[in-house]
Amino acid sequence: MTLLDVRGLTVRTGDGRTLVDDLSFSVASGERLGLIGESGSGKSLTTLAVLGLLPDGMSATGSVELAGTQIVGAREKQLTAVRGRDAAVVFQEPLTALDPLMRVGRQVAEPLGRRTGLKGAALREAVGEALAQVRLPEPERIARAYPHEISGGQRQRVALALALACAPRLLIADEPTTALDVSVQAEMLDLIDALVREREMAVLFVSHDLAVVARVTDRALVLKDGRAVEEGTVHDLVRAPRAPYTRDLVASARTLESALDLRSPR
Numbered sequence: 001m002t003l004l005d006v007r008g009l010t011v012r013t014g015d016g017r018t019l020v021d022d023l024s025f026s027v028a029s030g031e032r033l034g035l036i037g038e039s040g041s042g043k044s045l046t047t048l049a050v051l052g053l054l055p056d057g058m059s060a061t062g063s064v065e066l067a068g069t070q071i072v073g074a075r076e077k078q079l080t081a082v083r084g085r086d087a088a089v090v091f092q093e094p095l096t097a098l099d100p101l102m103r104v105g106r107q108v109a110e111p112l113g114r115r116t117g118l119k120g121a122a123l124r125e126a127v128g129e130a131l132a133q134v135r136l137p138e139p140e141r142i143a144r145a146y147p148h149e150i151s152g153g154q155r156q157r158v159a160l161a162l163a164l165a166c167a168p169r170l171l172i173a174d175e176p177t178t179a180l181d182v183s184v185q186a187e188m189l190d191l192i193d194a195l196v197r198e199r200e201m202a203v204l205f206v207s208h209d210l211a212v213v214a215r216v217t218d219r220a221l222v223l224k225d226g227r228a229v230e231e232g233t234v235h236d237l238v239r240a241p242r243a244p245y246t247r248d249l250v251a252s253a254r255t256l257e258s259a260l261d262l263r264s265p266r
């Protein structure tokens with residue numbers, strides 16, 4: 001069943017510049033799609049348009065159907081119902097999702113309580129479980145902490161717990177590991193992979209890094225200057241890229257890889 005169906009999505013600025021141009025793709029329930037492209041290619045604007053969160057002054061045309069709701073032109077009330085329940089997002093910078101003045105546990109308790117109806121001690125226990133599920137050590141301590149009192153990697157796990165608290169059918173992850181140290185990045189990717197598998201969620205995974213996309217998704221759409229240049233399985237994109245731009249992406253990912261090979265014997 002198609003969960004997200006994007007047809008002819010175009011995003012323009014108030015002064016008429018086209019930033020995303022006639023983009024079409026779909027994600028089925030439980031499927032994982034990567035959006036890949038260099039900085040400025042329109043990946044973030046695409047994810048924001050999917051959630052009806054475009055910045056003021058920008059407008060979307062075309063069609064974005066998320067679990068049967070048309071997002072383009074939807075009223076705020078409809079959008080509020082869809083966000084969280086049908087799709088939740090993890091951004092590159094976890095502080096965009098977290099309130100700096102609220103303890104972590106309370107922030108996770110809000111959506112969790114709304115969805116499950118739990119209160120008091122039962123809700124506190126569920127919050128602890130939600131934090132443990134994203135493999136946070138000492139979940140009770142983390143629950144009592146303010147966002148600035150925990151590490152960047154821990155904050156990103158909390159942001160993931162927050163997104164998962166609503167049990168969304170689609171997880172949108174927009175460069176969720178780009179701001180993290182390389183060692184923490186790999187753990188985060190494995191965590192997303194495992195949680196998505198357990199919960200049979202669909203994923204729209206955005207990254208400029210082909211190696212990162214390859215780790216989490218099976219299929220990817222390559223974006224350049226707001227347009228789709230190629231779509232296919234990650235396997236085919238890597239083995240036999242058709243568009244020159246995809247070839248460049250694969251070549252630069254390989255250059256990085258071979259730099260590692262050269263260094264390893266030393």
Ligand SMILES: Nc1ncnc2c1ncn2[C@@H]1O[C@H](COP(=O)(O)OP(=O)(O)OP(=O)(O)O)[C@@H](O)[C@H]1O
Nearest residue numbers: 013019037038039040041042043044045046055208
């Ligand atoms: N609020 C805005 N006002 C005007 N132009 C914008 C705005 N946000 C993004 N853009 C422009 O739209 C284009 C696409 O931006 P977008 O953030 O979607 O790219 P991206 O692929 O996600 O890149 P990055 O990985 O750097 O975030 C870029 O040229 C960017 O400069």
